[in-house]
Amino acid sequence: MNVITDHLSEFGHGLLLTAELTLLSLAGALVAGTVVASMRVSPVRVLRAAGMAYVEVLQNVPLLVWLVLAVFGLPEIGLMTGLFTTSVVVISLYQGAYTAEAVRSGINAVPAGQGEAARALGLTFTQSLRLVVLPQGLRTVVQPLGNIAIMTLMNTAMAAAVGVVELTAAANRVNLAEATPIWIFVTAGLAYMALSGLFGLVTGALERKWAILR
Amino acid sequence: MIEVRGLHKRFGGHTALRDVDLDVARGEVVVVIGPSGSGKSTLCRCLNRLETPDAGTVRIDGEELPEEGRALARLRADVGMVFQSFNLFQHKTVLQNLTLAPTRVRGLPRDEAERDARELLGRVGIGTQADKLPAQLSGGQQQRAAIARALAMRPKAMLFDEPTSALDPEMVGEVLDVMTDLARDGMTMVVVTHEMGFARQVADRVVFMADGEVVETGTPSAFFDSPATDRARDFLAKVLSH
Numbered sequence: 001m002n003v004i005t006d007h008l009s010e011f012g013h014g015l016l017l018t019a020e021l022t023l024l025s026l027a028g029a030l031v032a033g034t035v036v037a038s039m040r041v042s043p044v045r046v047l048r049a050a051g052m053a054y055v056e057v058l059q060n061v062p063l064l065v066w067l068v069l070a071v072f073g074l075p076e077i078g079l080m081t082g083l084f085t086t087s088v089v090v091i092s093l094y095q096g097a098y099t100a101e102a103v104r105s106g107i108n109a110v111p112a113g114q115g116e117a118a119r120a121l122g123l124t125f126t127q128s129l130r131l132v133v134l135p136q137g138l139r140t141v142v143q144p145l146g147n148i149a150i151m152t153l154m155n156t157a158m159a160a161a162v163g164v165v166e167l168t169a170a171a172n173r174v175n176l177a178e179a180t181p182i183w184i185f186v187t188a189g190l191a192y193m194a195l196s197g198l199f200g201l202v203t204g205a206l207e208r209k210w211a212i213l214r
Numbered sequence: 215m216i217e218v219r220g221l222h223k224r225f226g227g228h229t230a231l232r233d234v235d236l237d238v239a240r241g242e243v244v245v246v247i248g249p250s251g252s253g254k255s256t257l258c259r260c261l262n263r264l265e266t267p268d269a270g271t272v273r274i275d276g277e278e279l280p281e282e283g284r285a286l287a288r289l290r291a292d293v294g295m296v297f298q299s300f301n302l303f304q305h306k307t308v309l310q311n312l313t314l315a316p317t318r319v320r321g322l323p324r325d326e327a328e329r330d331a332r333e334l335l336g337r338v339g340i341g342t343q344a345d346k347l348p349a350q351l352s353g354g355q356q357q358r359a360a361i362a363r364a365l366a367m368r369p370k371a372m373l374f375d376e377p378t379s380a381l382d383p384e385m386v387g388e389v390l391d392v393m394t395d396l397a398r399d400g401m402t403m404v405v406v407t408h409e410m411g412f413a414r415q416v417a418d419r420v421v422f423m424a425d426g427e428v429v430e431t432g433t434p435s436a437f438f439d440s441p442a443t444d445r446a447r448d449f450l451a452k453v454l455s456h
């Protein structure tokens with residue numbers, strides 16, 4: 001047990017970075033996903049096609065490949081961003097593709113009459129989506145979005161491979177010094193479980209709070 | 215006020231509207247009746263372009279309805295619509311349902327929009343329900359709220375697509391009363407309905423549709439007492455025998 005207590009600050013820093021990566025990426029994924037889902041239901045054909053292309057391209061290449069590509073590719077085109085920032089952006093865009101699919105199914109679950117009533121009142125397509133359809137659609141997909149949040153948390157471990165010292169990388173470093181992998185990685189695993197348990201609780205609470213009476 | 219010329223609408227191979235002409239004068243109440251599938255809803259939805267016609271034109275107050283976009287939204291703001299299934303925004307209170315469009319489309323300040331909304335809710339007899347969610351209201355109350363929501367935009371005309379068809383019988387009257395008051399106040403109205411009593415008493419003109427065409431049009435007394443076509447006679451024999 002000493003290996004853990006001796007390295008609490010490393011674990012703490014790693015955990016903090018994991019939490020930051022997750023929350024920032026989640027916020028980014030929610031924005032990207034909502035924008036892309038809106039494009040996919042828009043009356044403009046070009047936007048629909050672009051939205052679909054986004055989802056297909058992002059989902060069909062592994063996250064690790066995107067991360068490595070970004071970390072080595074962005075400096076080539078003159079974009080010098082830090083490893084942490086690059087990871088947040090890449091994970092956001094990647095998880096954004098999955099978020100877009102969840103949000104789109106939420107939009108489709110809203111009765112067509114809601115959008116029609118909004119447009120009949122003079123709201124533009126964008127306004128009716130933003131003010132009437134999305135607020136209802138998002139509430140119906142809290143559970144799938146919660147699963148995406150947990151998937152995002154797990155996927156932040158990929159950032160370890162490009163040099164971000166988040167929880168998994170921190171555990172790995174401690175292990176290089178102490179060589180007691182079982183204890184160290186069980187601890188890291190429990191920390192991930194605790195975080196995802198937290199997400200589960202938040203998801204459940206939001207779902208109850210936002211249940212729509214019909 | 216409303217001027218429809220040569221309206222055509224197809225759904226796949228099925229023609230829902232065939233060369234429909236219709237004029238509605240300012241302050242006139244036109245009731246559209248006809249058998250199921252005759253194109254009444256489609257006509258109603260073409261009047262504010264919720265359905266895009268394949269040919270023909272619709273003019274509202276002299277202006278032709280444009281393609282989807284800002285200009286169309288602006289014209290729609292002047293034409294209220296009431297649906298069979300109410301379509302109140304489920305995530306907003308009744309009051310918020312009424313203030314959404316006036317604040318977002320007309321740019322009305324919130325307090326002014328709320329004052330108008332409360333007054334309108336009072337007018338349709340549900341002043342005490344303002345802060346409830348739509349699902350907490352009865353069907354008749356929801357439909358009256360939906361009418362108030364449309365009126366909150368101060369429309370030049372109102373479209374009703376079978377506003378009482380989804381209601382329990384005991385609630386039909388309260389909604390028809392609101393519509394009757396509206397007609398008495400001079401609102402221009404197009405009403406698709408199966409309520410023959412309402413048509414007879416409130417309509418200035420009845421339009422009878424069948425198979426996507428306007429078959430007959432006339433004053434309620436002329437139409438109900440001496441229909442000119444066989445199809446109208448058949449239809450009336452069926453609906454009035456109940």
Ligand SMILES: Nc1ncnc2c1ncn2[C@@H]1O[C@H](COP(=O)(O)OP(=O)(O)OP(=O)(O)O)[C@@H](O)[C@H]1O
Pocket residue numbers: 225226228229230248249250251252253254255256257
């Ligand atoms: N979105 C659609 N897609 C395909 N066909 C449609 C669509 N909307 C209407 N139709 C068809 O067009 C025809 C006219 O429909 P419409 O709803 O206008 O009739 P209606 O007179 O309102 O009938 P009801 O009294 O049953 O409401 C019907 O045959 C219907 O099946």
Ligand SMILES: [Mg+2]
Pocket residue numbers: 254255256376
């Ligand atoms: Mg209909």
